[in-house]
Amino acid sequence: MLKINKASFSDFLTDVMRYNELVAPVMTDNSRFETIKDVSKIDIRIHAYFPAKKFFFKKCQTLFTYYDGKIKVPEIELDKNQRIMIGLKRCDLNSIKRQDIMFLQETKDPYYQEERERTLLIGYHCSEPYDDYCFCSSMDLGDFYDLMLYEKDDAYLVEIGSDKGRGFVDRYRKYFWDTDLYIRPHERRTETRLHLNKREISGLRNNPEWKKEISKCFSCAACVTLCPSCYCFDLYEETNAKLDKVQKKRNWASCQLTCFTKVAGNHVFRETREDRFKHRIFHQIKYFKQKHGMNLCTGCGRCIRGCPTKINWVDMLNRM
Numbered sequence: 611m612l613k614i615n616k617a618s619f620s621d622f623l624t625d626v627m628r629y630n631e632l633v634a635p636v637m638t639d640n641s642r643f644e645t646i647k648d649v650s651k652i653d654i655r656i657h658a659y660f661p662a663k664k665f666f667f668k669k670c671q672t673l674f675t676y677y678d679g680k681i682k683v684p685e686i687e688l689d690k691n692q693r694i695m696i697g698l699k700r701c702d703l704n705s706i707k708r709q710d711i712m713f714l715q716e717t718k719d720p721y722y723q724e725e726r727e728r729t730l731l732i733g734y735h736c737s738e739p740y741d742d743y744c745f746c747s748s749m750d751l752g753d754f755y756d757l758m759l760y761e762k763d764d765a766y767l768v769e770i771g772s773d774k775g776r777g778f779v780d781r782y783r784k785y786f787w788d789t790d791l792y793i794r795p796h797e798r799r800t801e802t803r804l805h806l807n808k809r810e811i812s813g814l815r816n817n818p819e820w821k822k823e824i825s826k827c828f829s830c831a832a833c834v835t836l837c838p839s840c841y842c843f844d845l846y847e848e849t850n851a852k853l854d855k856v857q858k859k860r861n862w863a864s865c866q867l868t869c870f871t872k873v874a875g876n877h878v879f880r881e882t883r884e885d886r887f888k889h890r891i892f893h894q895i896k897y898f899k900q901k902h903g904m905n906l907c908t909g910c911g912r913c914i915r916g917c918p919t920k921i922n923w924v925d926m927l928n929r930m
């Protein structure tokens with residue numbers, strides 16, 4: 611087992627920042643992952659209000675441009691600096707795993723792939739839940755990281771999860787020490803106070819409990835925007851005034867908005883708020899698992915924490 615002393619952690623991060631893009635959780639107007647200019651702003655314990663997914667799957671991206679009879683695709687910049695992302699929690703890391711399934715498993719998305727390949731993921735294990743909205747201990751999360759940090763007294767114990775992680779440790783070996791300390795099984799778990807008691811929800815679609823919570827929802831889509839696992843996007847074209855240049859773009863999309871299922875002829879497949887709300891929960895807990903063998907939801911709690919009317923769908927399912 612390796613450790614890195616807290617006393618040298620700041621020097622380590624400064625050194626990393628010198629040659630790499632360093633991304634970490636910081637507290638600004640709200641907590642978020644940001645590219646770091648000043649390491650004193652980093653607090654790796656923060657469970658960021660906004661997820662880190664925008665670094666891989668951009669909110670808005672131009673996929674190609676059609677101009678002068680030619681299609682121009684933005685160049686993939688393979689020589690970009692390596693990005694070191696530190697302070698990801700187990701829920702964040704597992705959400706990246708779900709996004710990898712969507713963007714890399716079948717048809718590979720070159721834009722996503724470029725960002726993923728240049729990024730090293732360093733996790734931070736939460737020894738206790740960040741707040742009452744976390745429920746990761748009831749979800750099927752696995753180990754998915756390049757390096758994982760566990761806080762132990764005046765040091766962080768470091769677990770290596772990939773060759774990429776091992777290569778990184780070798781590069782910064784002067785900060786890492788061998789240690790006899792180890793992580794006990796209970797120290798690998800985080801027992802959350804909120805718990806989803808049952809994940810088999812097939813028989814619950816017509817339960818009357820939905821109505822109460824759905825009546826509080828006004829389809830603002832904050833839940834989906836804040837979700838680190840949600841991956842839906844919209845494709846559209848933008849033209850210039852002369853109509854001789856077209857950009858094909860994509861934006862994050864939200865299943866909570868009626869436009870999400872609108873098709874030609876103005877037909878909307880999920881017109882009622884109830885249909886949209888239920889679809890979100892069934893996708894997170896059932897449909898994705900049917901196809902990929904794991905829940906899409908990783909229990910980060912962001913959709914409940916960020917909901918303006920604090921709709922707690924975990925409590926709702928438990929009551930059912």
Ligand code: SF4
Nearest residue numbers: 827828830831833917
């Ligand atoms: S954040 Fe809350 S109010 Fe907004 S769409 Fe989601 S569940 Fe509805």
Ligand code: SF4
Nearest residue numbers: 837907908910911913
């Ligand atoms: S559905 Fe909610 S709790 Fe689950 S991963 Fe998305 S934001 Fe987190």
